[in-house]
Amino acid sequence: MMARLVGIILGMILATSGYVIAGLGVLGDWAQNLDLGPFEPHRPFVGWAAAITGAVLLVAALTPRPKRKSRRKPAPVDLEPSLAAAPVMAVEAAPEPTPVVAPILADPIAATPIVAPIIPSAAPAPPIETFEDLRARLVALSRQEAWSQAAQTLNRLLRLAGDDREKALSRRDLGDFARGQGRLDEAAEAYDEAVSYARAVRAAQPDDFAADELLASALSGVGDVAEMEGRLNDALSAFEEALALRRSHGGREAADPNARRALSVSLERLADLREDRGHRMRALDLYRESYDVAARLAAADPARFGADLASTRARLAELEAKVAG
Structure with a gap:
């Protein structure tokens, strides 16, 4: 109803x-x-x-529906006692050899075999990413200009950084990334943090060549941002300290082309800033020193450092012309 x-x-x-x-x-x-x-x-x-x-x-x-007639349940069929008790016999097969039966233990529970559960094979665990792996990926993504993926990788790098060295490197990378995006305030803050961590590393390892280079690179970032913002005194102080650190290696950088190139770059950054402040003779001396370093690098590896030598030669000629005029 x-x-x-x-x-x-x-x-x-x-x-x-x-x-x-x-x-x-x-x-x-x-x-x-x-x-x-x-x-x-x-x-x-x-x-x-x-x-x-x-x-x-x-x-x-x-529309009215017809009533259904009740159907009686069929009575159960009683088998004859003789048929109900008789087992159903299968076709007799050829006799097989009697198997050897192990003795029955008294305890049926103890005789029951224990079957180990089948555990599905787990998928192989993904490889653990190290700090250096993430830095290498960040460099590759930056060269490809995949900025969104590079930013995600940089965030993971900052979270993964553990000791003072890794924190200094990750903050320096953050400064480089923010400076490339035009966010100078964020870049300046990141470089300042990198300098703080790098000073802690150098204090713990005062004779370490890598600790000097880490602090010098962070100071160079501070100087770059300060120069871009017009804070020339701060830039000059940062560049001079970075150059002093790279000069203090006592020739140990001679076996490392990257360290020698970093020394040449520090010399030219300070020289450009000296020229902007009207110190052309001091800038000329710095460029001559940089030219000597760049010439040795280009002689050893022209394909890699030939362009640097050409650029340094052009700037040196320009300065010499200004001083002579």
Whole structure:
């Protein structure tokens, strides 16, 4: 009875809604302006479909249903006692050799074999990324100018940094990245943090060549940002300290081309700043020293350092012309 009542109500709602939506007539204005959303272009079809569905529900609800006749449950079939007790015999096969049966233990539980559960093989664990791996990936992404992925890698590098050396390197990398993006305030803050951590590393390892170079590179970043912001005194102080650190190696950088190139770059950065302040003779001396270093590098590896030597030679000639004029 409840199903019939629900069918009648639902059928009336669908039939009247479809009647109004299809435009067959008006039953007040309750559904005339009904917004059908994406089905609005198919309003007549939706209206007819709703009307027909409602009519079918009304007919189905009002049609009397015949009463079902109760079916008797069939009586169980009793087998004859002789047939019920007799086992079903299979076709007799050829006799097989009698297997050797192990002695039965007294305790049935102890005799039950223990089967180890089958453990599905787990997928191999992904390799653990090290700090150096992330730095190498950051350099590669920066060269490819994939800045979004480089920023994500840099964030992971900052979180992974553990000791003072790794923190100094990651903050220096952050400074380089922010400076390349034009965010000088963020770059200056990152370089200052790198200098603080690098000083701690150098204090713990005062005779370490790498600690001197780490502090010098962080100071060079401080000087670059200070020069870009017009803070020339701060830039001069940072460049001079970086150059002093690289000169203090006592010739140990001779076996490291990267360290010699860093010395040449420090000389030229300080020389450019000296020239901007009107100290042309001091700038000329610095460029001559840089030219000697760059010439030795280019002689050993022309493909790698030939362009640096050409640039240094051009700047040296320009300064000599200014001093002579």
